Amino acid sequence: GENVEQHxxxxxxxxxxxxxxxxxxxDSASNYFPWYKQELGKRPQLIIxxxxxxGEKKDQRIAVTLNKTAKHFSLHITExxxxxxxxxFCAASMGAGNMLTFGGGTRLMVKP
Amino acid sequence: GAVVSQxxxxxxxxxxxxxxxxxxxxxxxxxxxxxxxxxxxxxLMLMATSNEGSKATxxxxxxxxxxxxxxxxxxxxxxxxxxxxxxxxxxYICSARWGSDxxxxxxxxxxxxxx
Numbered sequence: 001g002e003n004v005e006q007h008x009x010x011x012x013x014x015x016x017x018x019x020x021x022x023x024x025x026x027d028s029a030s031n032y033f034p035w036y037k038q039e040l041g042k043r044p045q046l047i048i049x050x051x052x053x054x055g056e057k058k059d060q061r062i063a064v065t066l067n068k069t070a071k072h073f074s075l076h077i078t079e080x081x082x083x084x085x086x087x088x089f090c091a092a093s094m095g096a097g098n099m100l101t102f103g104g105g106t107r108l109m110v111k112p
Numbered sequence: 113g114a115v116v117s118q119x120x121x122x123x124x125x126x127x128x129x130x131x132x133x134x135x136x137x138x139x140x141x142x143x144x145x146x147x148x149x150x151x152x153x154x155x156l157m158l159m160a161t162s163n164e165g166s167k168a169t170x171x172x173x174x175x176x177x178x179x180x181x182x183x184x185x186x187x188x189x190x191x192x193x194x195x196x197x198x199x200x201x202x203x204y205i206c207s208a209r210w211g212s213d214x215x216x217x218x219x220x221x222x223x224x225x226x227x
Contacts, residue, residue: 049215089155099158099161100158
């Protein structure tokens with residue numbers, strides 16, 4: 001089955017700096033890669049996703065890049081703010097409606 | 113986005129009892145619902161996939177007789193933890209989607225504590 005590795009497990013940045021979280025996946029058939037933000041005790045919230053026919057996608061301060069050949073994808077957050085502090089999960093699946101395999105999560109702390 | 117609710121949000125029960133958790137799609141018909149389990153400071157692990165009107169598909173290592181899943185309608189799926197034990201204490205989250213290639217929407221989760 002699919003295996004998703006996520007790094008780093010914790011990331012501390014200064015407000016205004018950029019944060020990068022990286023994930024690798026094992027199944028070349030995976031074609032949908034969402035990123036979720038989860039605050040303590042809350043549900044995961046989709047913040048951005050990318051499909052395998054696209055190499056990069058951007059939404060304001062958030063961007064995701066995908067390298068299908070290397071089977072890795074990354075989340076980039078620019079101009080970080082304290083409210084960006086949360087746990088971020090990457091995931092992979094064979095289609096948006098299919099089961100998601102999650103990475104281990106990254107706890108992002110943005111210091112004011 | 114679409115709204116998914118879960119009930120209860122928090123439950124404490126004694127060891128040996130059964131607990132039922134409901135997952136509802138409030139403004140769309142969910143052809144598929146997924147049940148995940150999340151331990152503290154850990155990732156979400158898929159337990160089972162539930163399609164309306166058919167038996168759930170369980171992931172390897174998940175006991176189907178212990179975690180009973182029913183998806184009787186297009187807006188409701190239930191997870192029953194039977195004969196709960198302290199090691200079943202966890203955060204259980206459902207997600208729901210319609211169609212075959214649409215985004216999943218997550219419920220708010222249910223925190224189960226078994227004493």
